[in-house]
Amino acid sequence: MLFQAQGGLQIQIAESISALKRRSVDAALINPNIDQLVNFDLIHVFSAINGNHRIIEQAKAFGLPAVCSPLIQPHWTTSLGRRSRALETLVGKLTGWEVKTEYRQIASCLSNSDALLALGETEKASIVNAFGIAPDRIRIVPNGIPGRFFAATPDLAHERLASAQAFILCVAKISPHKNQLALARATAASKLKLVIAGECLPAYKAYLDELLAFDHVTYLGKLSYDDPLLPSLYAAARVFCLPSHSEVMPLCVMEALAAGTPAVMTQHHCMDLSTMRAVVTEVSPTDELAIEKAVRAFVAHVPSAEDCRAAVASFTWDSVAEKIHQTYEEVLNRPST
DSSP, X not given: OGGGSOSHHHHHHHHHHHHHHHTTOOOOOOOTTTSOGGGSXXXXXXXXXXXXXXXXXXXXXXXOOEEEEOOOXXXXXXXXXXXXXXXXXXXXXXXXXXXXOHHHHHHHHHHTOSEEEESSHHHHHHHHHHHOOOGGGEEEOXXXXXXXXXXXXXXXXXXXXXXXOOEEEEESOSSTTTTHHHHHHHTTTSSSEEEEEXXXXXXXXHHHHHHHTSTTEEEOOOOOTTOTHHHHHHHHOSEEEEOOSOOSSOHHHHHHHHTTOOEEXXXXXXXXXXXXTTTEEEEOTTOHHHHHHHHHHHHHSOOOHHHHHHHTTTOOHHHHHHHHHXXXXXXXXXXXX
């Protein structure tokens, strides 16, 4: 069901494959219901949830090397890991060890992988602390940004919005998890338009209706990732805001910075902000006053577009592919594989 929707994970997979092909790596998207794993030299699984541990386990059974980009959420801490193992034991005893918890499935995916690719140090810490994985098995490989975002201009956005006035932008699926309603409430008194773009599934139609009840909200609907309007919106916005309840490494924040726009984002994430402190502000997704204050601060004192772009200049998909390729070669050349 992965590609029934468009989001950061789908983009990460597609861009990684394209960049690997530019390095002459014969990378292809496997359909495990049709394709035979044994026809490949190495299996790379993205995301350690939703049953993906079975693919890793099957690769292991065939003796195939496997790499995993697990996308572990920051809520996985030492404490949560300890409690999850206790719950796993309880569930096992109550069901005769016939039922496994999500924790055990994730742990299987991690432990059976020959190498793990974490998006940053925060995700690496979660993998080590909550699941007991040795740090030397983990490589740091952040996401990348396509070049078109660095070259973005505001012209098309101004044309589509029929206005060159400053606005706040949020690009994300419409859902309570992405928390657009809190953003709408927090910015209602800002006197700035809030432009929202993203897919809205029928289950969240009522949530969207609540958003559209605010006079300052404009909804553009779903934009395809290659739509030229998307980078133009980033470039035209005064500030980008993503107050989700949790993220791993949100591409939209990085794309906004590449287009020259500062960002306000949730404090619950796995990004390394060491190069972005001057152009990114973290907020609690439940603190609407903090969201309003952070947005207002960037509106009043806008960082230069050059500073925003410089903060993410090193994040390219070609550099990502180089690190992934190095991991593949390392794993394939191990005597045990």
